[in-house]
Amino acid sequence: xxxxxxxxxxxxxxxxxxxxxxxxxxxxxxxxxxxxxxxxxxxxxxxxxxxxxxxxxxxxxxxxxxxxxxxxxxxxxxxxxxxxxxxxxxxxxxxxxxxxxxxxxxxxxxxxxxxxxxxxxxxxxxxxxxxxxxxxxxxxxxxxxxxxxxxxxxxxxxxxxxxxxxxxxxxxxxxxxxxxxxxxxxxxxxxxxxxxxxxxxxxxxxxxxxxxxxxxxxxxxxxxxxxxxxxxxxxxxxxxxxxxxxxxxxxxxxxxxxxxxxxxxxxxxxxxxxxxxxxxxxxxxxxxxxxxxxxxxxxxxxxxxxxxxxxxxxxxxxxxxxxxxxxxxxxxxxxxxxxxxxxxxxxxxxxxxxxxxxxxxxxxxxxxxxxxxxxxxxxxxxxxxxxxxxxxxxxxxxxxxxxxxxxxxxxxxxxxxxxxxxxxxxxxxxxxxxxxxxxxxxxxxxxxxx
Ligand SMILES: Nc1ncnc2c1ncn2[C@@H]1O[C@H](COP(=O)(O)OP(=O)(O)OP(=O)(O)O)[C@@H](O)[C@H]1O
Ligand SMILES: [Mg+2]
Numbered sequence: 001x002x003x004x005x006x007x008x009x010x011x012x013x014x015x016x017x018x019x020x021x022x023x024x025x026x027x028x029x030x031x032x033x034x035x036x037x038x039x040x041x042x043x044x045x046x047x048x049x050x051x052x053x054x055x056x057x058x059x060x061x062x063x064x065x066x067x068x069x070x071x072x073x074x075x076x077x078x079x080x081x082x083x084x085x086x087x088x089x090x091x092x093x094x095x096x097x098x099x100x101x102x103x104x105x106x107x108x109x110x111x112x113x114x115x116x117x118x119x120x121x122x123x124x125x126x127x128x129x130x131x132x133x134x135x136x137x138x139x140x141x142x143x144x145x146x147x148x149x150x151x152x153x154x155x156x157x158x159x160x161x162x163x164x165x166x167x168x169x170x171x172x173x174x175x176x177x178x179x180x181x182x183x184x185x186x187x188x189x190x191x192x193x194x195x196x197x198x199x200x201x202x203x204x205x206x207x208x209x210x211x212x213x214x215x216x217x218x219x220x221x222x223x224x225x226x227x228x229x230x231x232x233x234x235x236x237x238x239x240x241x242x243x244x245x246x247x248x249x250x251x252x253x254x255x256x257x258x259x260x261x262x263x264x265x266x267x268x269x270x271x272x273x274x275x276x277x278x279x280x281x282x283x284x285x286x287x288x289x290x291x292x293x294x295x296x297x298x299x300x301x302x303x304x305x306x307x308x309x310x311x312x313x314x315x316x317x318x319x320x321x322x323x324x325x326x327x328x329x330x331x332x333x334x335x336x337x338x339x340x341x342x343x344x345x346x347x348x349x350x351x352x353x354x355x356x357x358x359x360x361x362x363x364x365x366x367x368x369x370x371x372x373x374x375x376x377x378x379x380x381x382x383x384x385x386x387x388x389x390x391x392x393x394x395x396x397x398x399x400x401x402x403x404x405x406x407x408x409x410x411x412x413x414x415x416x417x418x419x420x421x422x423x424x425x426x427x428x429x430x431x432x433x434x435x436x437x438x439x440x441x442x443x444x445x446x447x448x449x450x
Contacts, residue, residue, distance in 0.1 A: 076096060
């Protein structure tokens with residue numbers, strides 16, 4: 001067991017209620033193939049946070065890795081019904097179903113994958129699930145699993161599993177976050193628009209911005225809006241999932257991402273969960289991960305030298321796991337803290353989400369005041385809760401009932417802010433591992449003077 005895991009285990013024993021910490025520990029355990037231990041941690045999370053989606057997803061992937069396909073199917077099925085699976089998680093679900101020879105259901109889920117990501121191609125799955133004979137393939141005696149799934153991995157690894165979208169949101173759709181918007185504008189948008197000006201002033205062009213902070217505070221949303229702002233394409237790469245899927249072929253595929261981006265410039269390439277690369281220093285596949293990191297850095301440097309209309313953004317909830325090589329000049333040399341929205345930001349987010357809804361005299365300022373520590377996603381949840389209640393009421397009364405301040409205040413009481421758990425972990429890093437003031441923003445946010 002690696003030192004990192006030992007340390008995390010100790011930390012968890014000190015704060016057993018810290019859910020994000022436990023989830024992080026479980027993730028690390030998976031990376032080191034400590035599958036039973038990881039399952040144990042996920043179960044502990046579920047005891048404390050009933051129905052926790054991340055824990056359920058984690059468990060499903062552990063079962064899959066343990067080849068406990070029928071159990072994996074049960075968990076995946078539940079998540080699928082809750083509509084919380086991303087398309088690549090659905091691919092794992094399909095694979096589990098195929099293993100269980102539940103072809104009809106596999107076809108149904110596979111269709112969903114293709115609906116979400118039409119460019120996803122997988123010949124093996126296509127052959128089995130798209131052909132008219134699908135569902136009749138039950139002769140498991142003849143079915144050489146090793147061979148089938150061996151090929152399957154190779155096939156898939158060489159396939160493209162990312163694609164470009166055209167976001168329809170702009171900066172003005174993002175409430176608050178003025179400082180972060182300004183950083184993005186000065187560091188990557190303006191250089192793209194005025195390369196000569198930047199050169200004249202001797203400003204180096206290139207590199208990206210790494211956004212970090214608690215979940216639901218708009219990192220992904222802002223990255224998408226950045227693409228919308230300059231009417232560019234948006235390529236979203238979720239590294240946790242994709243590295244797993246690429247297995248062994250990561251470097252080639254990483255290169256393919258950048259090649260694809262170059263062909264589709266101008267575009268924003270967004271690497272979500274970059275900690276997936278850094279956290280692997282303790283990984284069993286350590287040396288191969290090292291190659292992936294080097295490849296990634298080389299591609300980033302390439303963007304800098306060619307300045308070919310690619311904006312690189314990245315995000316993480318765990319900046320402390322990101323390899324420090326990423327922070328060198330010309331790479332992710334801007335590390336920007338995306339804090340929970342301040343009062344003004346919350347007012348704007350509320351307005352955004354109430355736009356186009358039937359409302360009546362909403363006291364935005366009062367609501368903004370009573371939602372301190374709420375994330376953008378939390379505010380969205382509050383509006384959803386109030387909307388649903390009003391919809392029910394309208395149907396019962398047979399008339400359109402408008403949303404009021406009171407409805408929203410009631411929803412606020414029903415929904416606790418989700419950012420605090422993250423700060424529980426972040427606080428420790430900011431206090432005890434704050435090299436060169438990297439996390440000063442966190443300390444400032446928490447009003448801690450060191
Ligand atoms: N500043 C904002 N303005 C408007 N909506 C926001 C804002 N911040 C968050 N939201 C809403 O909250 C949702 C969740 O935000 P988002 O997915 O970008 O969070 P995140 O920081 O990427 O979280 P995670 O770390 O979990 O990936 C968004 O889809 C958006 O609807
Ligand atoms: Mg996100």
